[in-house]
Amino acid sequence: MFIQTETTPNPATLKFLPGRAVLPQDFSAGSAAFTDAETAKVSPLAVRLFAVDGVDGVFLGSDFITVTKAADQDWTALKPALLGAIMEHFMAGLPVIDAGGEGPAGNETFDPADSQIVLQIKELIDTRVRPAVAQDGGDIVFRGFERGVVYLHMQGSCAGCPSSTATLRYGIENMLKHYVPEVSEVRAV
Secondary structure (H helix, E strand, O other), X not given: OOOEEEEOOOOOEEEEEOOOOOOOOOOOOOOEEEOOOOHHHHOHHHHHHHOOOOEEEEEEOOOOEEEEEOOOOOHHHHHXXXXXXXXXXXXXXXXXXXXXXXXXXXXXXXXXXXHHHHHHHHHXXXXXXXXXXXXXXXXXXXXXXXXXXXXEEEEEOOOOOOOHHHHHHHHHHHHHHHHOOOOOEEEEO
């Protein structure tokens, strides 16, 4: 098994590409973000990665894994341990997510009267934003819409990335305003 790694715009994260599906196709959330071993209990792979000293976060995408390191850690020491843990997990044929596990969930909030606007926003995020963000090892999830403000949750390499504010403000916000005139602002949650 060969696992590729890619740097991300966030220097605290590294993207691992195992060359196979990571999350099952029927995993309804599409991605899973874990901030500690406690929240990772639904994912044997994430638990294994948190066992590596210096791991602060694990994000699972459809075909990649993004790991966030602690500020005082160095990728030179962490990378071999993480590659070994990922390889051992897949070679043993263990599940990435336990049966019935859906990962950490978040609630969406919006006025039902805005459901058509929300559908447009979600469609744009799913077709234009998420694929680009996934290339950098992250994900952006819709969390709400209220009085013209779109609330998005950034995960994986996007969470804490130095360029995430610019991505939200100048990329996503401008695109949403162009296609959905009811949008006045985009905020991270």
